[in-house]
Amino acid sequence: xxxxxxxxxxxxxxxxxxxxxxILIGMVWTPYDPNAMSGKDRMLxxxxxHPLGTDNFGRDILSRVVEGAGATFIIAAATxxxxxxxxxxxxxxxxxxxxxxxxxIMRFNDAVAAFPxxxxxxxxxxxxxxxxxxxxxxxxxxxxxxFARVVRSEVxxxxxxxxxxxxxxxxxxxxxxxxxxxxxxxIPVLLPSVAIGFNNAVLAEASMSYLSVGVQPPDASxxxxxxxxxxxxxxxxxxxxxxxxxxxxxxxxxxxxxxxxGGEYGAA
Amino acid sequence: xxxxxxxxxxxxxxxxxxxxxxxxxxxxxxGDPTTKLLGSEYSPERAAALxxxxxxxxxxxVRYVDWxxxxxxxxxGVSYSYGMGVRQVMEGKGxxxxxxxxxxxxxxxxxxxxxxxxLARWQGGRLDRACVAMNQVFMAIPPFFLGILxxxxxxxxxxxxxxxxxxxxxxxxxxFLGYLAFPALAIAIPKAAMVTKLLRSSIINQMGENYVRTxxxxxxxxxxxxxxxxxxxxxxxxxxxxxxxxxxIVAGSIxxxxxxxxxGLGRLLLASIGNRDYPVVQCIVVIIAFVVVFMNYLxxxxxxxxxxxxxxx
Numbered sequence: 001x002x003x004x005x006x007x008x009x010x011x012x013x014x015x016x017x018x019x020x021x022x023i024l025i026g027m028v029w030t031p032y033d034p035n036a037m038s039g040k041d042r043m044l045x046x047x048x049x050h051p052l053g054t055d056n057f058g059r060d061i062l063s064r065v066v067e068g069a070g071a072t073f074i075i076a077a078a079t080x081x082x083x084x085x086x087x088x089x090x091x092x093x094x095x096x097x098x099x100x101x102x103x104x105i106m107r108f109n110d111a112v113a114a115f116p117x118x119x120x121x122x123x124x125x126x127x128x129x130x131x132x133x134x135x136x137x138x139x140x141x142x143x144x145x146x147f148a149r150v151v152r153s154e155v156x157x158x159x160x161x162x163x164x165x166x167x168x169x170x171x172x173x174x175x176x177x178x179x180x181x182x183x184x185x186x187i188p189v190l191l192p193s194v195a196i197g198f199n200n201a202v203l204a205e206a207s208m209s210y211l212s213v214g215v216q217p218p219d220a221s222x223x224x225x226x227x228x229x230x231x232x233x234x235x236x237x238x239x240x241x242x243x244x245x246x247x248x249x250x251x252x253x254x255x256x257x258x259x260x261x262g263g264e265y266g267a268a
Numbered sequence: 269x270x271x272x273x274x275x276x277x278x279x280x281x282x283x284x285x286x287x288x289x290x291x292x293x294x295x296x297x298x299g300d301p302t303t304k305l306l307g308s309e310y311s312p313e314r315a316a317a318l319x320x321x322x323x324x325x326x327x328x329x330v331r332y333v334d335w336x337x338x339x340x341x342x343x344x345g346v347s348y349s350y351g352m353g354v355r356q357v358m359e360g361k362g363x364x365x366x367x368x369x370x371x372x373x374x375x376x377x378x379x380x381x382x383x384x385x386x387l388a389r390w391q392g393g394r395l396d397r398a399c400v401a402m403n404q405v406f407m408a409i410p411p412f413f414l415g416i417l418x419x420x421x422x423x424x425x426x427x428x429x430x431x432x433x434x435x436x437x438x439x440x441x442x443x444f445l446g447y448l449a450f451p452a453l454a455i456a457i458p459k460a461a462m463v464t465k466l467l468r469s470s471i472i473n474q475m476g477e478n479y480v481r482t483x484x485x486x487x488x489x490x491x492x493x494x495x496x497x498x499x500x501x502x503x504x505x506x507x508x509x510x511x512x513x514x515x516x517i518v519a520g521s522i523x524x525x526x527x528x529x530x531x532g533l534g535r536l537l538l539a540s541i542g543n544r545d546y547p548v549v550q551c552i553v554v555i556i557a558f559v560v561v562f563m564n565y566l567x568x569x570x571x572x573x574x575x576x577x578x579x580x581x
Contacts, residue, residue, distance in 0.1 A: 008404075111282055116519030119556055126541040126549050127293060203410050207523050210412055211538055226413060230527070233420045240420070244413040252408035259404075 009260025015253035019246075023073050026066035034059065034067040034220055043236050052242045056232055061242050068220040069246045075136055075215070076201035080194060082140025087147025088183070094148070095155030096178050106152070109145040117142050117200070118207060130213040139204050143197055150193045154186040188261075195258030199251045206247050222247050272569055279565045286557045287339070291332050294546040344551045349543040354551050357536065362555070363437060364532035368448050368455070368521045373514055375456035376463055383460075384467030384506075389494055391472055399464070406461035411520045415454035415527035422450055432529045451528045455520040459513050466509055470502040504575055511567025515560040 032050075038058035046053045052061040094102040112120070124138035158164065159182065167181045208214035209223030217224065222243045229240035306314055319325055338345060344354035387396045423431040429450060435443035471494060474480065483493045522534030529535075533552050540548040 111285060115286075115557060116515045116522075116560060118519040118522060119553060122522070122537065122541060123290070123293060123549070123553055126544075126546070127296075199408075206410055207412060211523060211526060213538070213541065226416060230416055230419070233416065234424050237420050240413075240416050244410075244416065247410055247413060248405070248408045251410075252405060255408055256404060 006260065008256045012253050012256025012258075012260055015249055016257055019069065019073075019250055019253055022066055023070045026063075026070050030060075030063035030066050032060035032063045034063040035218055036060075043232070045236075046238055053236060053238045055228070055236065055239050061239055064220055064225060065222070065242045065246050068222045068225050068243065069250065071132075071215060071220055072202055072205055072209075072222045072247070073250065075132065075139075075205045075221070076198050078136045079139040079143060079201040079205070080197050082136070083143025083147050083197060084190075084194060086140075086144045087149075088151055090144065091148035091151025092155050092178050092183070095152035096159055096174065096182075098156070102152075105148070109149055112142075112145045113149070117204060121204060121208060122213065125208070125213045130216065132215050132219060135205060135208055135214045139201055139208075142204075143201065146197065147190075147193065150190060151186065154189050155182055158182050158185055192258040192261045195254045195261070199254050199258075202247065202250050202254075271572055275565060275568055279561065282561050283558060286561065287336055287554050288332060290550055290554045290557070291335060292328070294550050295328055295331075339551070339554070345547040347540075347545055347548050349540070349545040350548075354547050357548055358533070358551070360436075361531060361533050361536050364448075364530055365518070365521055365525065365534060367437075367445070368452055368525070368530065368532060369514070369518050371445070371448055371452035372455040372459075372517050372521065373510075375452055376460045376513060376517070377510060379456065379460040380463035380467060380510075381506075384464045385471065385494065385499070387464065387468045388471035388475075389491055391468075396468075400468075403461045403465050407458055407465075409458055411455045411458055412523045412527050414457060415451060415524045418450045418454050419527065434528075434530055447528075448530075451521070451524045451530060454527070455517055455524050459517060459520075463506065463510055463513065467502065467506045470505055471498055474498045474502045500574075504571060507574065508567055508571050511563055511570070514563045518556055518560060 036059060038054070041050070041054050041058040042056060044050050044054040044058075050060050050062065052065060055061055055064070090105065094105050120142055121135075121138050124141065125134060128134040128138060155178070159177075163185075164177055164181060167177050172181065205214060205221065206223035206226070209221040210227045212224075212227060215221035215224055225243035226240055226247075229236070229243060232239055306318065324331075335345065342355065344358070346352070347354050347357045350357050383399070387399055390396055419431045422428040429447055433447070435447050437444040475493075475498065479497060480493055483497045488496065521532065522537060524530075525532045525534035526538065533556065537549060537552045540546075540552070
């Protein structure tokens with residue numbers, strides 16, 4: 001069993017490292033300007049000058065995929081950050097103190113969790129309007145319940161352990177116990193959920209941008225590229241394929257990582 | 269029985285809560301609906317008259333109760349941008365989304381249950397190892413990208429269907445189902461990969477139990493043990509999960525409808541969000557949410573029923 005999980009972890013680490021490297025390089029250098037149009041180079045199939053071909057405006061697809069992956073990655077990371085920080089505070093406090101507020105918040109969490117997330121995101125977009133920052137805000141809000149739930153159950157479990165009693169005997173206050181003693185101990189449990197949350201964020205962002213309610217042109221995003229590429233499926237199938245494969249690699253890498261971690265920590 | 273009653277109570281409260289939240293959410297949106305409805309005929313007097321007529325000046329809670337009564341009795345309100353009842357706007361759209369979701373859901377079950385059992389039966393075999401690796405990849409594919417791939421492969425290259433050439437159920441029922449087959453498959457495959465994985469590991473986890481050893485010692489084959497003893501235990505978490513996936517499937521169909529140009533609730537929802545046609549958005553959201561919550565409720569009840577520890581208690 002152990003070997004299998006490590007295999008997952010290794011494969012995930014390799015794919016994620018590759019994508020991260022591509023994204024980081026893309027932030028300082030891309031083969032071409034992702035937005036530079038060229039009338040004579042329209043719809044080129046993959047060749048030496050343009051390894052992934054060009055799109056309907058003659059823009060280099062490789063450069064666009066790299067830039068789009070970066071945008072998708074940043075949006076997903078920001079989304080997870082919002083959900084994680086708010087989830088830590090809400091889940092931490094409710095798990096630590098319990099009581100009626102805990103009940104109310106957890107019932108509310110259950111109701112939100114039972115809802116299709118895309119639907120909720122669309123409602124929030126209908127309220128806030130579309131655009132890059134509204135997507136981050138909407139998705140970030142949506143991710144709070146799932147993180148809060150994980151944090152809550154873990155904090156509730158840890159607070160009755162001996163080391164917490166020890167810290168209390170030494171005179172540590174509630175906040176110090178919660179954030180300095182308990183929090184570091186729940187990180188192993190939290191990491192797989194962060195990876196899964198990241199995946200959901202990537203998929204959600206890609207879906208929303210595909211539906212044209214997310215990232216707006218001229219900003220690049222993998223979902224938007226798929227939306228544009230669909231119109232040129234017959235003439236330039238490599239366009240859709242490149243953007244789609246980039247999404248799959250991002251999601252697959254983090255999925256394998258979370259599985260690898262989940263297995264290892266679960267076994268420990 | 270008490271459990272079912274309690275669950276039903278929670279269900280009703282959840283439904284009320286959802287409808288209230290959805291209603292309130294669209295009340296706080298900035299902007300006055302009368303501006304949109306009157307268009308070029310707008311004047312402050314007319315707007316005031318229309319507000320009065322639509323009852324917009326009344327208390328929010330009164331309007332909520334009004335709207336809810338209308339919703340339950342089938343009067344869904346009036347669309348801002350189509351100038352007709354929300355009910356007329358939604359005519360025929362629900363069927364498409366419902367058929368698509370149901371078809372995808374059935375496909376998930378039809379693919380994953382036999383596959384999960386087969387893989388667990390020949391655990392560690394060549395097929396098992398290949399499928400476990402493939403599963404990871406399939407789980408990572410967004411349904412709408414799979415839809416685009418299908419459009420290309422089956423639509424444009426193999427000419428098995430005409431992309432965008434939706435066939436309405438009135439003109440040809442089988443043509444309708446045939447056109448839905450590819451979108452349904454696109455939604456189903458990533459989910460089926462998850463369910464397969466869950467069922468396989470659920471069966472394999474059970475294989476180490478004492479009752480399995482006993483079953484073996486009585487001369488059962490591995491297949492006999494799985495079929496006669498393990499499956500009914502291993503299937504419990506899967507049933508819950510399969511029922512829960514319906515929420516994701518409905519959500520997935522909102523997007524995939526866009527890929528295949530299906531005239532369903534998802535497309536209407538997106539168009540209405542674009543048009544800021546809130547009565548329509550509100551209705552669709554509440555309807556989908558109701559269906560999803562109700563399915564989760566059914567899943568709970570069914571799981572309880574098939575688990576003898578609970579049924580006999």
